[in-house]
Each structure stands twice: as structure tokens, then as C-alpha cells.
Amino acid sequence: MDLGELTRSAFSSLHTHKVRSLLTLLGIIIGVTTLVGVASVISGLNAYVQERVIQLSPDVFVVTKFGIIRSREEFLDALKRPDIDYHDLDILTGELTKAEAVAGDVGTQAAVRSMGRRLANVQVHGTTANYGTILNLDIEAGRYFTEADAEAGQAVAVIGWDVKDELFPTLDPVGREIMVGDSSFRVIGLIAQQGRTLGQSQDNQVWVPMDAFRKTWGRRESVSILVKARGGVAAVDSTLEEVRAVMRALRHTPFRSPDPFGVVTAEMLQQLWKQISTAAFMFTLLISGVSLGVGGVVIANIMLVSVVERTREIGVRLAVGARKRDIRRQFLLEAAILSSGGGLVGVGLGSLIALVLQGRLGFPARVTPLILAGGIALSTVVGIVAGYFPARSASNLTVVDALRDET
Numbered sequence: 001m002d003l004g005e006l007t008r009s010a011f012s013s014l015h016t017h018k019v020r021s022l023l024t025l026l027g028i029i030i031g032v033t034t035l036v037g038v039a040s041v042i043s044g045l046n047a048y049v050q051e052r053v054i055q056l057s058p059d060v061f062v063v064t065k066f067g068i069i070r071s072r073e074e075f076l077d078a079l080k081r082p083d084i085d086y087h088d089l090d091i092l093t094g095e096l097t098k099a100e101a102v103a104g105d106v107g108t109q110a111a112v113r114s115m116g117r118r119l120a121n122v123q124v125h126g127t128t129a130n131y132g133t134i135l136n137l138d139i140e141a142g143r144y145f146t147e148a149d150a151e152a153g154q155a156v157a158v159i160g161w162d163v164k165d166e167l168f169p170t171l172d173p174v175g176r177e178i179m180v181g182d183s184s185f186r187v188i189g190l191i192a193q194q195g196r197t198l199g200q201s202q203d204n205q206v207w208v209p210m211d212a213f214r215k216t217w218g219r220r221e222s223v224s225i226l227v228k229a230r231g232g233v234a235a236v237d238s239t240l241e242e243v244r245a246v247m248r249a250l251r252h253t254p255f256r257s258p259d260p261f262g263v264v265t266a267e268m269l270q271q272l273w274k275q276i277s278t279a280a281f282m283f284t285l286l287i288s289g290v291s292l293g294v295g296g297v298v299i300a301n302i303m304l305v306s307v308v309e310r311t312r313e314i315g316v317r318l319a320v321g322a323r324k325r326d327i328r329r330q331f332l333l334e335a336a337i338l339s340s341g342g343g344l345v346g347v348g349l350g351s352l353i354a355l356v357l358q359g360r361l362g363f364p365a366r367v368t369p370l371i372l373a374g375g376i377a378l379s380t381v382v383g384i385v386a387g388y389f390p391a392r393s394a395s396n397l398t399v400v401d402a403l404r405d406e407t
Helices: 003-016 018-024 026-053 072-079 086-095 147-151 161-167 210-217 233-251 266-309 311-319 324-360 369-395 399-404
Strands: 060-064 099-114 117-127 139-142 156-159 177-180 183-191 205-209 224-229 262-265
Touching: 018 026, 018 266, 026 266, 026 324, 026 369, 060 233, 086 099, 086 224, 086 233, 099 161, 099 210, 099 233, 117 161, 117 210, 147 210, 156 177, 161 183, 161 205, 177 205, 183 205, 183 210, 205 210, 224 233, 233 262, 262 266, 266 324, 266 369, 324 369
Parallel strands: 117 205, 156 183
Antiparallel strands: 060 224, 060 262, 099 117, 099 177, 099 224, 139 183, 156 205, 177 183
16 A cells, blocks of 8 residues: 555544544643743743843853852852942952953832822932943933043933833933932933833833932942953953952952852853753653653554454455555554644644733743744654554454454
8 A cells, every 4th residue: 555545544544533533632732732832932031031131241240249049048148248339349440450341230229200200119220330331221312421420420310211101201301300219310311112021121220320329328239340351252251260359359258268249141141041941841841741641642542442443444454465564554644643633733722822922911932943843743753652552453463363353
């Protein structure tokens, strides 16, 4: 029998038992739907984190009190570290020879008011003038404040899109006065709309000069220090070693003691996210594997039942010249068609879930050809493996015994 005849025979057999075939596919459909949906979301999140969340350039790193915390023990150890203060920022700015630029950032939350309108829980940043350049902040209107603004003690501010939208929905905010906490600031710039990152708005922010921040909120908060390596990515390690030497000297840290500060780099953030997304994907793969395994067992069971029901048919076909491999190939083909059909439905449902998450909820999801092909291929392999034993059993039937069967 050629492949075309085998395929027609397989489809005819499956069509005869439509309801049973459909119920057989449920395990495969659920497993592939879960796998495709989660893989699409993780793929979208990976791209989103790379493009939007990790805003650090590869040649910039941040020195902070906490750094990247991976466990409760690391958090408790970080709490014992001294705060990074303005003196540390001044020392690093003056002494680092391998840094192209050093910037500072300190933050708090406050309400912002103007013209009878109010926006609560705005993230307020007190920064040095070069902060916007180091982070490549996209200015929509106006400008970021300069060293001259900071040295003159100007109470100026750069605002995010949410602040503008709430306080000045129909007006140009540049040049207008706002109250940040209990202090008045003149708006000189507007940051381009950045959107939401994992449900958290990136536009609900205000940036003011660090000296103005200190006058209003004091010196209680720990400072984050941004360092841009001179010489690009290749110089990050040597620049970091210089920062480590200066900070340990400032803290009088013993030789064998751990660093009394944390460091955040773009590479560390990527590795951390990769660990999180890999763990989530492996967990999902485990759940999908169980479902696919159950689906494979169901297919194997149904195919064995089919062999018993069609014993006489198999005997007749063997008697008129069909070869054992033809019988084996037909049952394998039926199992593969069943599982591939379930895979196609699962791929469709998984893609639909991903598109709904992206379109209706704004959650990053990305359906790629590789994910679709992987879902179909995996379901097909499960069907072939599940159908092998029933197909072998069918092909090993003897003609005489099969013809005598009264089933």
C-alpha cells in the first residue's frame, strides 16, 4: 500500500469513531495549549525585559546598598550594610580614573499637585545633572536640568507622562509650577511616554536636582551611584574593580570580608531574569509533560482497543496480500494523525490565549513560528511513541487466528 492509500484508510477509520477520536485528543490538546501559551508569554516577556525593563546600558553599572537580592539571607545581610551617602558619591566622582561618568540617584515617594489637581505616590528622583544622559532618557519636550541649574540651586523638575496627563491634560507643562511634597518646582522638561512594565507605570515619576532633593527630604535615603565605564563594555570589569577598591577603603573593610555594598549590571539583570523565566518554563513543561503523557496513554489504549475491534479486518487484509509493515504503518499513521490533530488545536488555543493576553490585557506575549512548530512536532512524536506498541501488535497477528475472530 502506498502512503496515499494508507492515509485515506487511516482517516476513514478515525472518521468512523468521531466522538472517541475527539475525546482521545483532550490530553494532547490541554498539554499543547499550556505549552504554547506559556512559551509565548515567556518569549514575549524575555523580549520585553530586554527592551524595556533592563534600561542599563551594557557599559553602565549601579553601586547600591542592596544590589540584587536572591534570598532572605542575602536581604538580611544587606540590611546590615551602611548606607551609601553623598560623601561616597563625591569621592567616587573625584577619584575614579577608569570611569567616563559618575551619576547619583536618590528617591522617595510624594504627592504632586498643581492647579487644583493632585497625583499621589509619585516616584521622586533626586539626581545629578548627567543622570539623564547616562540612562539615555528620552526627552519629549523641554530639557533635562544641567550642572548650572544644580549649582545655582534652581528648584526645577522634569516630569513623566502620567504627571503631565493628570496635572496638565490639555496644557504644555514646560514652564509651569508644581508642588512636589511641600516644595515648589518649575517644570523644565517632559520625559517621553514609557508605558507600563509588568503592570507598573514608568511614567509616574519626577526628577529634580539632588541638592534640591536634599533641601526638601534631607539625607536619610541611601544613594545609588551609576558608573559608566571608560572604554565601553570591555572596561566594565576593570572599572568595577576600581570602584570596589575605593569603596572598601572608605568602609575600612578587612581583606577577607565581603563587599559592604551591592552592584547591579545589565548582565546580572539578564541572568537573574533568565533564571526566573527558565524555572517558570521548566515548571510549565513538567505540567504539560504530565498532560501529554496522559494523552499518550489514552491514545495507546484507544489504539489497542481499535486493534481488538478490527482483528478480522486485519486478517482479511493480510490474506489478500497486505504486508505486516503496511498494517504497522497504518496504525502508526492513525496515532500520528490523532495526536497531530490535537497538537494543531492546542497550538491554535495557545496562540489565542497569548493574543488575548497581549491585546486585551497589554501583557507581553510573542507567538513565534518555532513555538508553533515545536508544539505540533511534540504532539506528533507523542502519538507515534504511543501508537508503536498497538501498531506492532496489529502487524504480528497471524492470518488464520485473525480470520477466526468473531469480535
